[in-house]
Amino acid sequence: MTPTFRHALGALAFTLGLACAASPALAAYPDHSLQLIVPYAPGGTTDLMARIVAPKLGEVLGQTVVVVNKPGAGGALGSAFAAREPADGYTLVMAVESSHAVNPAVHEKSSYDPVKDFAPISNLANVMGVLDVRGDSNLKTFKDLVDALKAKPGRYAFGSSGSGGYSHLFGERFLSSTGTKMLHVPYKGLGPALVDLMAGQVEVVFDNLPSSAGFLASGKLRALAVASPQRVKSLPDVPTYAELGYPQLNTPSWFGLAAPKGTPAPILDKLNGAIKQVLSEPAVIAAIEQQGAVPDYTSREQFAAVIAHSYEVWQKVVNDIGFEKL
Known part of the structure; x- marks a missing residue:
């Protein structure tokens, strides 16, 4: 038996030994x-x-x-x-x-x-995705929001789940797409951001529909747009971003x-x-x-x-x- 062959057999035995030793642990997982x-x-x-x-x-x-x-x-x-x-x-x-x-x-x-x-x-x-404002906001439509932002650049604020998060960058993409400006207020999650939205501390939150659904149903929040291939069944009167002319926001x-x-x-x-x-x-x-x-x-x-x-x-x-x- 050559040294090379003996080495190969040894390596194979070592590998099989590891597999056998690991198998019981894997079989018992979790x-x-x-x-x-x-x-x-x-x-x-x-x-x-x-x-x-x-x-x-x-x-x-x-x-x-x-x-x-x-x-x-x-x-x-x-x-x-x-x-x-x-x-x-x-x-x-x-x-x-x-x-x-x-x-x-x-x-x-x-x-x-x-x-x-x-x-x-x-x-x-x-x-x-869903664009939220307060239920009693005077911003009734997507156009109302864009017009208000253009009339008073930087006057309004949007909350996000934190700097660098999806809701933050989506907000920045919205501002870039619409040619508007808003102040960004980061939170440690969208839950706290929604609480402050309803309290009037910020005017807009770019949320995901699941965390907003209950507040939208109760009237505490109003949706102005949704990111969806088609209109959402629970929000039949809310247009998609694509319908509003912003397909790049509709994913x-x-x-x-x-x-x-x-x-x-x-x-x-x-x-x-x-x-x-x-x-x-x-x-x-x-x-x-x-x-x-x-x-x-x-x-x-x-x-x-x-x-x-x-x-x-x-x-x-x-x-x-x-x-x-x-």
Whole structure:
């Protein structure tokens, strides 16, 4: 037996030994509770989606999935935290367009890479956007808002989930598209921004429909436009941005699930299969649709492509609108 052959056999035995040692752990996964990091405050769309999916995901996996909110910096704090957690399948993170495409695109030195630092699992839902004002605002239509902004540049303010987040950059894109100006007021999530909108501290919030739906239904908020392929059933009188002449603003956003990079493929496959089962449950489908969103299961590879493509798109948007990176 040549030294080279003996070396090859030794390497093979070592590899098989590792596989055998790892197999029991993988087979037993999960054997304790998981944490699902939501990089935004309670009450926003990301939080709502997580809390719809987490209980059923826990049932499928046979362990509790605990939702943990870690808001701040437009989703960057929680996302960076998740990226540094052990890649053992016990930490998951809501990977959404705001935190995994927009935020890194607007920061000169992001604390995480949305493509390299995470292992995508699956998309969960595509969510329609909505332009909110107070229910008793004198701004009754989209035209009213644009006219008011042009008449008094900088007089009005819009709230967002944080500097560099989706709602922030969407607002900047709105201002660029309409040729208007507003003051930006960042919050630690869209939940707090909506509270201040209803309190009159800001005049506009560019939200996702799920977190605004209840307030719109009660009349506390009024929608002036929606980002949707067609009008939303629950808001039949509200035009889409495309109808209003701004097709570039008419794209729904995605909300998915990821794990830290390096999480073993068998665990990722098991999680992806669990999500597929969760998103086939009628109660989950109904809950997501009730929030004005559309369930959207994808393979791991498909979701990875979605994240990479969106990141490229938002980098281009940042350059095109002349947004000064943070």
